[in-house]
Amino acid sequence: MDKNTIIRFEHVTKQYDDDPPVLDDVSFEIERGKFYTLLGPSGCGKTTILRLIAGFTEPTEGNIYFNGKVINNVPPNQRQVNTVFQDYALFPHLNVFENVAFGLRIKKMKESEIEVKVKEALRFVNLEGYENREINEMSGGQRQRVAIARAIVNEPEVLLLDEPLSALDLKLRTEMQYELRELQRRLGITFIFVTHDQEEALAMSDEIFVLNKGKIQQSGTPTDIYDEPINRFVAEFIGESNIVPGKMIKDFLVEFAGKQFECVDQGFHPNEPVEIVIRPEDLEITKRDHGKLQVRVDSLLFRGVHYEICCYDQDGNEWLVHSTKKVGVGDEIGLHFDPEAIHVMRLGETEEEFEKRLGAYHEVNHEK
Numbered sequence: 123m124d125k126n127t128i129i130r131f132e133h134v135t136k137q138y139d140d141d142p143p144v145l146d147d148v149s150f151e152i153e154r155g156k157f158y159t160l161l162g163p164s165g166c167g168k169t170t171i172l173r174l175i176a177g178f179t180e181p182t183e184g185n186i187y188f189n190g191k192v193i194n195n196v197p198p199n200q201r202q203v204n205t206v207f208q209d210y211a212l213f214p215h216l217n218v219f220e221n222v223a224f225g226l227r228i229k230k231m232k233e234s235e236i237e238v239k240v241k242e243a244l245r246f247v248n249l250e251g252y253e254n255r256e257i258n259e260m261s262g263g264q265r266q267r268v269a270i271a272r273a274i275v276n277e278p279e280v281l282l283l284d285e286p287l288s289a290l291d292l293k294l295r296t297e298m299q300y301e302l303r304e305l306q307r308r309l310g311i312t313f314i315f316v317t318h319d320q321e322e323a324l325a326m327s328d329e330i331f332v333l334n335k336g337k338i339q340q341s342g343t344p345t346d347i348y349d350e351p352i353n354r355f356v357a358e359f360i361g362e363s364n365i366v367p368g369k370m371i372k373d374f375l376v377e378f379a380g381k382q383f384e385c386v387d388q389g390f391h392p393n394e395p396v397e398i399v400i401r402p403e404d405l406e407i408t409k410r411d412h413g414k415l416q417v418r419v420d421s422l423l424f425r426g427v428h429y430e431i432c433c434y435d436q437d438g439n440e441w442l443v444h445s446t447k448k449v450g451v452g453d454e455i456g457l458h459f460d461p462e463a464i465h466v467m468r469l470g471e472t473e474e475e476f477e478k479r480l481g482a483y484h485e486v487n488h489e490k
């Protein structure tokens with residue numbers, strides 16, 4: 123194992139009774155000092171992964187490693203991990219100082235040392251001077267920061283954050299996104315952050331794991347996942363997409379919407395059925411006959427920065443376009459796009475198969 127790897131899941135399955143597994147043969151590695159996000163719809167297993175890392179539950183099968191050692195049965199208090207829960211789980215009868223000091227008192231740390239450490243943690247989250255405040259005198263965002271101070275005061279190697287921003291209003295939420303990202307950089311420790319908000323995941327993470335139904339669908343940097351979604355689930359979950367059925371005629375030539383288009387994809391079987399993804403911002407509106415595709419405008423919405431325009435082609439495929447140009451409902455228009463804007467997905471491909479296929483491209487290109 124790479125010495126930068128801090129946590130490793132090896133074929134981890136978690137199952138309750140005879141129900142289908144909540145996590146199904148999940149393997150991944152977490153590197154030291156990075157910001158990770160677990161992203162996926164409700165019930166996909168995000169909190170379960172955090173609970174396994176924190177030691178609140180054990181895997182049914184497989185192994186969890188921390189710094190190279192199996193920790194399946196190590197109790198939570200002996201792990202170098204702290205959790206910030208969604209509801210913060212602060213003690214309402216203790217003031218800010220005592221909430222943050224709680225873990226250190228359990229460890230029987232000297233009073234003078236506690237004083238120094240609590241003040242330092244509160245300074246980190248910009249709450250200097252709030253030591254004697256009661257929890258019910260703090261705003262939502264401030265409580266959030268107390269919860270973070272209480273977790274980082276223990277100097278964990280890994281901080282787990284389970285949807286910590288979901289209770290905040292949009293403006294505060296955006297502010298806290300910056301603060302958390304900045305805090306992670308300053309502390310230099312590993313953050314594993316859970317959200318079901320794809321924009322939040324794209325904005326904050328070094329690496330994203332997209333989960334669905336107990337399986338990791340795709341892992342990678344925000345741009346990898348946005349630009350190269352490997353299947354329909356990921357393409358639909360991350361950002362808005364146009365997904366239409368197509369056929370890969372040969373390398374660099376794909377057919378959809380009744381026409382053939384130059385593309386940058388290769389490595390498919392001749393005439394293999396595929397799915398095509400084009401992002402709405404990659405479609406440009408032209409005069410009808412100047413476009414690569416001819417469509418009819420069905421509806422439009424003003425979204426502040428751009429219009430969201432919904433069109434249909436002659437085959438009945440829906441095309442969503444983001445554009446600053448205004449068009450009229452019923453207009454016949456053209457759509458232009460570059461070959462690079464077409465992303466071709468193999469039907470039902472898993473991450474492993476996708477990686478193998480990418481690896482094969484790189485080898486071929488290297489030889490050339």
Ligand SMILES: Nc1ncnc2c1ncn2[C@@H]1O[C@H](COP(=O)(O)OP(=O)(O)OP(=O)(O)O)[C@@H](O)[C@H]1O
Pocket residue numbers: 138144162163164165166167168169170171318
């Ligand atoms: N103790 C348990 N017993 C039985 N089933 C459980 C238990 N804990 C969790 N589950 C089930 O495991 C699945 C995954 O739950 P988990 O809490 O990990 O989802 P999540 O991705 O965090 O969802 P959310 O976004 O709603 O928080 C759910 O179907 C849930 O009902």
Ligand SMILES: [Mg+2]
Pocket residue numbers: 168169170
């Ligand atoms: Mg959850």
